[in-house]
Amino acid sequence: MPTIPISNKNTPTSGENPKRSRSIADIVAPRTGATRPREDPPILKKVAPKPEPIPVSVPASAPVLAPRPVAATPINPVRTGAWRSTDGSSTPTSAISNDDRNQWRSNGVKKSALPPEESKEIERIDRSVAEFFVKKPAPAASPATQRLEEPLSVRSWKPERTRIPLRVWLWGGGGLGALAAVIILLSTIFARVLINIRPFTETLTLPPVALRVSPSAQSIDASQGVIPGEYIEFSDQKQFQGAATGKQFVNSKARGVVTISNAYSSQPQVLVANTRFVTTDGKVFRLEKSVTVPGAKVDNGNITPNTITATIVASAAGDQYNIGPSDFVIPGFQGTPKYKTFTAKSDAAFTGGLVGEAVVATDADIKKAVESATADMFNSLRDSLNNKIPPGFNVVDGARQVAITNVDAPPAKFPGATFQVTVSGKVQAIAFRPPDEGNLIAALFSTTTPRVFIPAKSSVDHRSVALDIAKKQLSFVVAGSIALGTRLDSDALAAALAGKSADDITSIIRGAPGIEAFKMKFFPFWLWRAPSDQTKVKITIEPFPGA
Known part of the structure; x- marks a missing residue:
């Protein structure tokens, strides 16, 4: 029986891989019921590409092959293209001749001669064979699957030893050395202990205490109740204008005020009444009252003139003596050195x-002008005193004396619409420093612990103030409510705390009298003991309000 080739467009020609050749024997071999021997699974299977469906047609007149006596198990024709028998021998399909195939088929039985059940079984097998070649191959295994199918091998890994460059060692060592140097410097040279202390304060009632201010005292004497002070004395003179309201026939002389200078010597010079003063154009005026010109100030041969003011009156009546500001000489000194120095x-x-009818000053006009000039002069002297008090000193009420020493006014019926009143005054006072007063009060209460007077929290009254001008002393009584704080010695405390631990410092400060609260800070922070150097123990004492 001739061989029926099964081929399609993918069927190889002669010389191609025999795995792609198929024959009826290859197709019908499974009908014999033979089983393929088990093969060892390969380590990695390559999935063959999916072949195209191969149509198989068998003529109806073709004889049906009978099963061979020895069952053969087909192996994958795609891989080997051969049949393998149960005894282990195999014959490639390409080695079977056509005569062998015809002989094999002639021994078979016609399909129509088979029982219906066997015919159906053969048809079922034919369909199964056809479906086998029509089925699409399984999808190719992914790389991950292939890797999993590869035999696994265990490898051990040991990291290589890395050599650190020399410069890294040098830089690292230098950095550690610098860090160590910084730590040592901070712990020794720059080590500090900062302590802030708040002193203890208390409020007390001050009973009446007599105090005395003496300009001759050099310091506070708590046992005598004396504090040092400053004596102040000065004089001043001013001119004030008055208005005249009367009318009368007059025959009056002109008058005015001059300033007399002594540049001759340090000795005072007395000028009697009616001493002549002559202007440069020869008009003569006479001194109304006797005066004493103070002596000049002589310092290392340098003479500073001293002065005094006085009123002079024209030697004759008439308006020709109503002159403006002028210079005068004293003819009585002519021919002597005093002529040019006085x-x-x-x-x-x-x-x-x-000379004639004119407006004149009445008694009421003069009285009114004198009262106004005196009041203005008093206020002026008091204001001047405030400017002459030394910085840091104070003058309490009753510790000053303001006096009007002289009032020079024209007589009644003095002609002119206006007239002039000259007022002289003198001020005497004793001032003292308020801190000296507070320190004396605090000293009275400092029996065991030194105290500090706190003026901002104290209210002290000055009573029975008495100024003794002759002795140049001031006395008064103080009383009221006072606030006192503890006076602390920061240097002595720093010496006691130097070299002590934090616990010892806390114990010493808490045991010291007069300390209300404190704060302590070490620098650098890892220190636990104060430096032995006293200058590195920085103690700050909080100031008292207003102290």
């Missing part, structure tokens, strides 16, 4: 010279 000068015009 001089006079007026700063204001002379008034009052008149």
